Amino acid sequence: MPEMIQRLNDRKAHELRTIEISTGINPYAEGSCLIKFGRTEVLCTASVQDKVPAWLRGKGQGWLTAEYGMLPRATHDRKDREAGKGKQEGRTIEIQRLIGRSLRAVTDFKALDGYTLWLDCDVLIADGGTRTAAITGAYVAAALAVQELGARRALKTQQPVLRDQVAAISCGLTPAGVILDMDYAEDSSTVADGNFVMSGAGQWVEMQISAEQRPITAAELSSMQQLAQQGLTELFELQRQVLQAAL
Numbered sequence: 001m002p003e004m005i006q007r008l009n010d011r012k013a014h015e016l017r018t019i020e021i022s023t024g025i026n027p028y029a030e031g032s033c034l035i036k037f038g039r040t041e042v043l044c045t046a047s048v049q050d051k052v053p054a055w056l057r058g059k060g061q062g063w064l065t066a067e068y069g070m071l072p073r074a075t076h077d078r079k080d081r082e083a084g085k086g087k088q089e090g091r092t093i094e095i096q097r098l099i100g101r102s103l104r105a106v107t108d109f110k111a112l113d114g115y116t117l118w119l120d121c122d123v124l125i126a127d128g129g130t131r132t133a134a135i136t137g138a139y140v141a142a143a144l145a146v147q148e149l150g151a152r153r154a155l156k157t158q159q160p161v162l163r164d165q166v167a168a169i170s171c172g173l174t175p176a177g178v179i180l181d182m183d184y185a186e187d188s189s190t191v192a193d194g195n196f197v198m199s200g201a202g203q204w205v206e207m208q209i210s211a212e213q214r215p216i217t218a219a220e221l222s223s224m225q226q227l228a229q230q231g232l233t234e235l236f237e238l239q240r241q242v243l244q245a246a247l
Contacts, residue, residue: 005176008185009038016169016181016231017129019238021140023246031144033242035137038183039127044137046145049116062112062161064104064142066119068096068134074126095131096121098206102135102197103142105205106166111159115149117142128170128184132195135168136235143243165200167235171228173216178223180231192216196228200236 005013017038026032031046052063069092072078082088099121107117119142121134139162146161155161172182172190179186187193191213197205209221 005174005179007179009183013177013179014227014230016234017183019235021137021238021242023140023144023242029141029145030148031141031146033137033140033144034124035133035140037127037129037133037181039125040129040133040183041124042130042133042137043120043122043124044134044141045120046138046141047118047120048145048149049118050114052114052116060113061109062115062117063109064100064107064112064117064119066096066099066103066121066138068092068099068121068123068131070123070126070130074123095134098131098195098197098208099135099138102166102168102205103138105197106139106162106164106199107142108159108161108163111155111157111161113156115154117145126184128182128187132168132170132181135166135197136239139166140239140242143239144246147247165236165239166197166205167200167232167239168195168197169228169231169235170195171224171231173220173224178220178227180227192220192224194224194228196225196232198229198232202229 020036022034025034026045029045030048033044035042056063072081119138121138123130143162149155170182171194172179173192174190192211194209196207
């Protein structure tokens with residue numbers, strides 16, 4: 001049974017790391033939070049710009065986009081800032097596009113008409129699952145920013161900007177079974193690993209599956225998906241509790 005899998009930190013196979021979300025971290029941003037997945041820490045801020053990209057002007061829509069970055073000493077060894085190299089790494093671009101896609105999947109752009117919502121996710125400490133923490137925290141920051149827009153009656157409609165919640169979690173396949181929410185040591189030694197993004201209604205937004213040692217079966221993929229959904233249900237409840245307390 002998966003519960004018998006021995007993990008490095010004594011968690012059971014189906015258990016998340018300790019998750020903490022603290023709001024109101026940045027006094028200047030319309031929405032912000034610090035999210036912790038175990039030792040992984042990501043600062044998420046949501047900024048509202050009173051304009052849209054040129055290709056959306058006059059179309060009665062808003063926009064949402066995301067940026068992702070990692071501080072030089074977020075990992076064991078210092079990593080040069082990408083700005084100093086003059087370009088972003090491929091991994092950075094891939095992750096920030098994933099964050100943007102995930103949040104856009106639950107956003108009503110007509111309700112956001114005239115505004116661009118910028119989501120900045122900055123990794124302070126990386127110990128696995130930075131993209132899943134970023135997506136989960138970015139939703140909280142975005143919800144706070146949208147609430148602020150509504151409070152100052154800046155929106156042109158009463159329709160909700162965010163139609164649903166969105167969160168993400170990792171899941172790994174080991175020789176002994178499937179495990180949830182991997183830290184770096186676990187992620188680096190799995191047979192296969194995946195990142196799962198889901199809406200609060202239980203609909204899948206994106207799944208990224210990578211076989212590290214061998215191809216995986218449909219049954220193994222199904223087990224990963226089921227365990228991920230269990231973890232995401234817990235994350236949705238935590239998001240609701242945090243936002244209820246903040247608002």
